Amino acid sequence: MSVREHDDTAHSHHHHHPSSIPPTRRQLREAEAAHAAKSHSPSRAPRVRPSTRPVSKKPKQRGARPSPAPRERTSFARKFFSFAALLFAGALLVGTSVPANAFLEDPASVLVASVPTAVDGQSVEVSADALAEAPARDGYEVITYAQQLREKYANVSYAYTATTGAVRWPFPYAVTITDGYGPRDVNVSGSAFHNGTDFTPGDGTPIYAIADGVVSLHSEDQGGFGNHVILTHEINGQKVESVYAHMQYGSSPLTVGETVRVGDFIGLVGNTGTSYGAHLHLEIHLDGVAVDPFVWLSNNAVN
Template sequence: MAEENDSPVSAPDAQVASRDRRGRSARSETQKPPRLDRSTRRATKLERRAARAERAPKTQSGRRGPVRSILTLAVVTGLFATVAIPAYAAWQPEADAMTLQQLATDGAQTLVVASDITDSTLARGSYSATTPDEISKKKAEEAAAARAKAKATRASASSYAIPAGVPLVAPGSGIVRRPLPYFNNFGAPYAGHRGTDYMVERGTPIYSVADGVVTASTDGGGGLGVTITIMHNINGHAVQSVYGHMLPGSRTVGAGATVSAGQLIGQVSDTGLAFGTHLHLMIHVDGTRVDAEGWLAANAG
């Protein structure tokens, strides 16, 4: 009963409270902002962060900005002075510097690279042979000079002073001469002996029997000892004369020398296999050995 008696009294309050809640709820529903999608909310957050970040430097710059700017300016100025001043000191402006375009315009073909080079003309003898013909000619000249030098060396090595009183030219005349001014007798012939032995004193002069060219001149002629061989052309015939057992050191001509008829070529001795001093003379006509004395008797003037 108490509940029944009390309920009319409290009902208005409850109803008022209920209406209050409903009205507040209705207002809150009408005043609640619309719900934003995810991308819009994210953009809003980013804008807020950016705004806060922008406000923070402004607050700090009021105290630290001037000091930092001064330090930065000092560092930059120091770096500039360190790099620029030495570079400027090392750089020197070139006088009359020209660009490639100016060189091309003014005539690049006349550009002088080294101004201290002087004009010069090569003389013909100031450079060596370069063409094949010149090289061959030069080699031939060098070979001829070498042969001449060797010939002179051999001649000087085989030439000795002629004793006083020795005739330099054989007596007589004609294209064929006798090799000795005289002789005592002929050597006795023996088996295997090739040539004619003219018995005569040591040192008697020996002469070339005709004009010719020396083909051999040696101190080591084997059994003939000191020997000279000469080739002649007599009346169209090839004649070879050989002179053996000569005196050491008496040869006056070397191989390759040209001699004339009656020219002194050495002296008599007994070198090699010889019995007594004498001249061993051999004569070959067109390659055939002939009796030396018989040939001389028929041809010597």
């Protein structure tokens, strides 16, 4: 039975004594401790073996403050970077809006110093007489190739006299020549080089053979030379061909292989094939090569 029970029993036996005072809690603990000591052997108190494990004691640092909380560190970093960003933006604004010379003590002095100074050197003086005697340049203009050809051949004289010898002109009298041999403007024929000479005595005018020969071709084409005849001659030991083109259809009675004499009828002036008007297109070929008919007839057509 514990001391508290003992006391409670004793108190229960003497509860009729109104003058007794109940023990305090401290007295009860002391009484319980004394009762426990009596229950053990009182001759020898148990020895308490000291612990061999060293007890480490950290000296308490004076003035040490607890580490700030993570939230406080994050807030400080945000404030720092915000302040740095404001400083950078302000510096950028100043650098782009303020001219560089505003930071100089005297910008005018820098501008004056940067102007190059005149350096003595050589000089050339031209007299008034030399300027007055300067040659005057002629005016010039740009012309096309066709205009160049027109100016080159426009003044060519095609005047001639009809002859009655072994070699004659295709007409017994002189007629107008509108286009000669050589380069020319592109016309309806699409040719930029004219291989013949164009005679214009009028539509339906009779055409005559320039020399004795043989009919080597007679064709009435719808294009090209139209109704045309080719005669083959032998003149001064050389093969010569004469071409009579653009005659009226059905106006030539000649057939291939037929022999003709100088001055014989060939056909009538017409406007057949690829032609720009009624005319005789006459060509002269020497050994198969076209030459200038006007020059050749001028040298070979004699009385």
